[in-house]
Amino acid sequence: MSSHIKKPAVAQKHPGSAAPELKQSLVEHLTYVVGKDVLTATDRDWFFTAAYVARDRLTGRWMETMQNYYARDAKRVYYFSMEFLMGRTLVNNLLNLGFEQEYREVLAELGVNWDKVRKIEDDAGLGNGGLGRLAACFLDSLATLDLPGYGYGIRYEYGMFRQRIENGRQVEHPDNWLRYGNPWEFPRAEVLYQVKFHGHVVKYSDEHGVERSHWVATDDVMAMAYDTPIPGYGTHTVNNMRLWAAKATRDFDLRYFNEGNYIKAVEDKNESENLSKVLYPDDTTAMGRELRLKQQYFFVCASLQDVLRRYEKFHDDFDALPDKVAIQLNDTHPSIAIAELMRILVDVRHLEWDKAWNLTTRTFAYTNHTLMPEALESWPVAMFENILPRHLQIIYEINQRFLQDVMHRYPGDPAMLRRMSLIDEDGGKSVRMAHLAIVGSHKVNGVARIHTELMKQTIFADFDRFYPGKIVNMTNGITPRRWLNQANPLLAELISSRIGDDWKKDLDQLKRLIPLADDAAFRAEFAAVKRANKERLARSLKHQLGFEADPDSLFDMQIKRIHEYKRQLLNLLHVVTLYNRIRHDPDADHVPRTVIFGGKAAPGYFMAKLTIKLINDVADIVNNDPHVADRLKVVFVPNYDVSTAEELIPAADLSEQISTAGTEASGTGNMKLAMNGALTIGTLDGANIEIRDAVGEDNIFIFGLTAEDVTRVRTAGYRPWDYCQANVELREVLDMIGSGYFSADDPDRFKPVVDTLLRYGDYFLLLADYASYIDSQKQVENAYRDQGQWMKKAILNVANMGRFSSDRTVMQYADEIWDVRQMASPE
Numbered sequence: 001m002s003s004h005i006k007k008p009a010v011a012q013k014h015p016g017s018a019a020p021e022l023k024q025s026l027v028e029h030l031t032y033v034v035g036k037d038v039l040t041a042t043d044r045d046w047f048f049t050a051a052y053v054a055r056d057r058l059t060g061r062w063m064e065t066m067q068n069y070y071a072r073d074a075k076r077v078y079y080f081s082m083e084f085l086m087g088r089t090l091v092n093n094l095l096n097l098g099f100e101q102e103y104r105e106v107l108a109e110l111g112v113n114w115d116k117v118r119k120i121e122d123d124a125g126l127g128n129g130g131l132g133r134l135a136a137c138f139l140d141s142l143a144t145l146d147l148p149g150y151g152y153g154i155r156y157e158y159g160m161f162r163q164r165i166e167n168g169r170q171v172e173h174p175d176n177w178l179r180y181g182n183p184w185e186f187p188r189a190e191v192l193y194q195v196k197f198h199g200h201v202v203k204y205s206d207e208h209g210v211e212r213s214h215w216v217a218t219d220d221v222m223a224m225a226y227d228t229p230i231p232g233y234g235t236h237t238v239n240n241m242r243l244w245a246a247k248a249t250r251d252f253d254l255r256y257f258n259e260g261n262y263i264k265a266v267e268d269k270n271e272s273e274n275l276s277k278v279l280y281p282d283d284t285t286a287m288g289r290e291l292r293l294k295q296q297y298f299f300v301c302a303s304l305q306d307v308l309r310r311y312e313k314f315h316d317d318f319d320a321l322p323d324k325v326a327i328q329l330n331d332t333h334p335s336i337a338i339a340e341l342m343r344i345l346v347d348v349r350h351l352e353w354d355k356a357w358n359l360t361t362r363t364f365a366y367t368n369h370t371l372m373p374e375a376l377e378s379w380p381v382a383m384f385e386n387i388l389p390r391h392l393q394i395i396y397e398i399n400q401r402f403l404q405d406v407m408h409r410y411p412g413d414p415a416m417l418r419r420m421s422l423i424d425e426d427g428g429k430s431v432r433m434a435h436l437a438i439v440g441s442h443k444v445n446g447v448a449r450i451h452t453e454l455m456k457q458t459i460f461a462d463f464d465r466f467y468p469g470k471i472v473n474m475t476n477g478i479t480p481r482r483w484l485n486q487a488n489p490l491l492a493e494l495i496s497s498r499i500g501d502d503w504k505k506d507l508d509q510l511k512r513l514i515p516l517a518d519d520a521a522f523r524a525e526f527a528a529v530k531r532a533n534k535e536r537l538a539r540s541l542k543h544q545l546g547f548e549a550d551p552d553s554l555f556d557m558q559i560k561r562i563h564e565y566k567r568q569l570l571n572l573l574h575v576v577t578l579y580n581r582i583r584h585d586p587d588a589d590h591v592p593r594t595v596i597f598g599g600k601a602a603p604g605y606f607m608a609k610l611t612i613k614l615i616n617d618v619a620d621i622v623n624n625d626p627h628v629a630d631r632l633k634v635v636f637v638p639n640y641d642v643s644t645a646e647e648l649i650p651a652a653d654l655s656e657q658i659s660t661a662g663t664e665a666s667g668t669g670n671m672k673l674a675m676n677g678a679l680t681i682g683t684l685d686g687a688n689i690e691i692r693d694a695v696g697e698d699n700i701f702i703f704g705l706t707a708e709d710v711t712r713v714r715t716a717g718y719r720p721w722d723y724c725q726a727n728v729e730l731r732e733v734l735d736m737i738g739s740g741y742f743s744a745d746d747p748d749r750f751k752p753v754v755d756t757l758l759r760y761g762d763y764f765l766l767l768a769d770y771a772s773y774i775d776s777q778k779q780v781e782n783a784y785r786d787q788g789q790w791m792k793k794a795i796l797n798v799a800n801m802g803r804f805s806s807d808r809t810v811m812q813y814a815d816e817i818w819d820v821r822q823m824a825s826p827e
């Protein structure tokens with residue numbers, strides 16, 4: 001299949017990869033590691049067997065890679081992220097190692113059903129959505145590019161909840177992903193760091209009369225490392241992801257044991273181990289919860305100790321820290337690291353403040369992921385002081401010095417000082433983590449061109465003026481290994497048959513497909529691949545949900561977290577509009593459509609959960625209406641996660657990217673779908689704009705208000721009623737939803753939906769964009785009628801998506817932010 005499998009270097013260096021040895025190795029592992037024989041082995045036994053054998057083949061390269069970084073004292077980049085949405089690992093690792101085909105063949109000889117075995121693996125769902133998946137794509141690119149990059153995060157015992165749909169509503173179930181064990185991780189019982197909380201600060205004068213601070217009387221927790229090897233594609237580089245689990249301090253029990261209170265001692269142990277118990281399942285509202293702040297400090301504190309330990313093996317002062325260490329903060333979640341590094345350098349290592357600050361700011365860089373005020377983290381000062389008293393003092397000190405500088409530059413502007421302060425003095429005082437992250441970093445990046453521009457013009461305009469050039473753009477990307485090669489093997493094979501398979505490491509090679517867009521034979525093969533992927537999905541939907549999808553219909557997909565700004569509701573307004581058009585004019589030539597939704601709602605997000613119910617209630621009516629006669633169908637695919645995404649995306653014809661302009665920082669789902677030959681219907685928001693520039697405006701359906709329009713409309717006083725009055729179809733749709741057409745058992749169920757639009761101001765401007773969206777959907781239909789032209793557009797989408805490889809993104813970070821170099825891959 002892929003050419004690197006044939007590379008003799010791989011096969012010779014790792015003799016186990018020759019088929020007979022692989023078979024022997026599998027049987028041995030089944031026997032001696034899993035403790036089963038071929039007769040009694042279950043699919044799960046075979047999964048663990050395959051995983052252990054694959055892991056064995058990684059570990060040598062992994063150690064060589066680490067030794068190589070060590071021997072060269074390479075500058076490393078540390079990606080600090082609360083979330084890593086990795087999905088499954090087995091097939092990814094086999095493809096990266098070049099062993100996948102061989103495994104399939106050998107396991108087939110052993111009578112094992114590979115398709116079932118690979119699906120046994122639980123997704124590692126340690127993330128909410130785009131932000132966590134970005135971290136996972138970056139790890140793949142770092143390793144593939146032979147860059148010395150480490151992921152640091154939290155080993156949640158429970159990841160993102162599993163979503164089930166019961167009576168059309170979301171029900172959350174715990175994600176007990178470690179239940180059967182995780183074959184990819186190596187527990188490192190000896191890599192253990194102390195993390196302190198609470199207590200108070202004691203000031204004292206040292207022997208030189210300098211005032212020093214001591215953080216004492218703390219409650220402590222231990223952080224224990226779990227390492228996961230991250231292999232690159234077609235290289236011997238294997239990087240490391242280190243996740244921390246909370247463990248009770250070893251002496252936790254002494255006090256209580258001495259008092260004879262065994263139960264209390266064990267309870268306390270559990271309490272401290274709760275720190276890494278569960279991922280917060282809300283990615284768009286920053287809840288000021290104590291446990292969340294503790295999780296943040298917990299992993300940052302352990303990670304920094306680990307980073308400095310590694311640095312100090314080679315260096316006996318900190319002067320070279322920024323030349324050897326780059327730390328990327330994935331959103332503000334880990335930004336307490338700035339105060340923590342200052343604490344270590346000043347309080348523990350006794351560096352002068354200015355020197356410590358210089359080193360700190362040259363070490364950190366911060367990625368902003370959102371402009372939405374409710375997502376910007378700010379911690380109540382009182383809570384902060386209780387949990388991290390010394391860090392609050394350090395933040396005050398940073399702030400005082402920073403505001404001095406601002407005052408010097410802009411004298412007599414107290415309003416500006418108030419705006420830029422790290423402390424929000426309005427209401428209850430709180431710490432603005434984004435301001436700490438900006439002031440404490442040498443670079444701040446947005447994740448798409450428009451997002452970076454809006455950052456500079458709106459929420460961070462003062463900072464952009466104060467620090468010209470600090471805010472830069474790094475448009476997101478996705479790894480083509482998982483999102484094309486692995487998710488869509490048929491398309492990958494077709495592409496490789498025409499242009500070879502260098503595209504897997506150099507995605508700009510896809511440009512060589514451009515001339516083939518006019519080649520009728522290629523178009524037919526491309527159409528056959530899409531058709532096969534749609535059939536595969538249809539079989540799966542039938543099997544899982546009993547849902548009948550016609551592969552000849554247009555597969556229209558909106559798969560992403562459910563959120564008002566992403567406007568699943570606008571999509572539904574279109575669905576109901578289509579439904580009415582079919583009902584009112586059943587004999588017209590309607591293009592058959594299957595509208596597919598998937599996505600999780602934050603458990604406490606009422607409107608998002610109601611949207612899921614509405615999707616399911618609309619589906620119930622539409623799918624069972626004989627007048628519709630299968631020309632319109634709606635389905636909600638439960639539990640959208642990485643593995644579901646891999647199954648859905650190759651089958652999409654149409655990609656819904658319809659957020660209110662100015663709200664979606666980048667999006668990466670948009671990239672995955674376009675890279676798999678879906679055409680985008682979207683607003684000029686996030687990376688949609690850059691996708692349009694890349695694929696050409698003839699090959700994308702753009703509609704709606706621009707970000708500037710949105711500001712203008714809101715400023716002028718938006719009146720959603722006017723749009724409703726002016727549009728008969730819209731009025732009918734809203735009447736139906738509001739009056740119980742889709743909820744006869746509870747006619748008022750969806751009144752809050754309509755009220756949000758008509759009474760409470762329609763903040764996300766659905767009604768303003770409705771007519772334009774409906775019109776654009778009509779153009780989609782017309783385009784879809786001409787399958788030849790549609791396939792041409794789809795091919796041109798794939799061919800022009802090279803820029804959206806996370807390899808491009810990561811190289812840009814490496815060159816413009818981290819200053820880290822590609823290493824020679826170990827041989």
Ligand SMILES: *Cc1c(COP(=O)(O)O)cnc(C)c1O
Binds near residue numbers: 559561641
């Ligand atoms: C890519 C991805 C996302 C992000 O999707 P957007 O459409 O960019 O919001 C969310 N969840 C999963 C499982 C993904 O793979």
